[in-house]
Amino acid sequence: MWKLREGGSELIYDVSLLNPFTYAVELIRFALYGAFEPVSALVVSGTTVLFFLLAVLGYNPQRGMIRRTVQAQPA
Numbered sequence: 001m002w003k004l005r006e007g008g009s010e011l012i013y014d015v016s017l018l019n020p021f022t023y024a025v026e027l028i029r030f031a032l033y034g035a036f037e038p039v040s041a042l043v044v045s046g047t048t049v050l051f052f053l054l055a056v057l058g059y060n061p062q063r064g065m066i067r068r069t070v071q072a073q074p075a
Contacts, residue, residue, distance in 0.1 A: 020047040 004013040016022045023043040030037040 020044065023047075 004016060020043055023040040026037055027040040027044055030040065
């Protein structure tokens with residue numbers, strides 16, 4: 001991300017600060033160089049936990065794509 005600021009693209013830099021995928025790319029880039037970026041790791045971990053919690057809270061097996069309805073058989 002520092003390349004964006006260095007290149008004079010302030011608007012794109014500001015927008016990329018809000019995008020969690022940017023931090024994931026930064027984390028991978030630093031890992032390939034054998035370095036660790038704590039801010040990127042914190043943002044990626046935080047968004048992973050947040051999105052996982054939202055998925056768990058939003059999960060409702062009653063509204064699945066395949067509804068299994070058992071109709072009562074007359075005796």
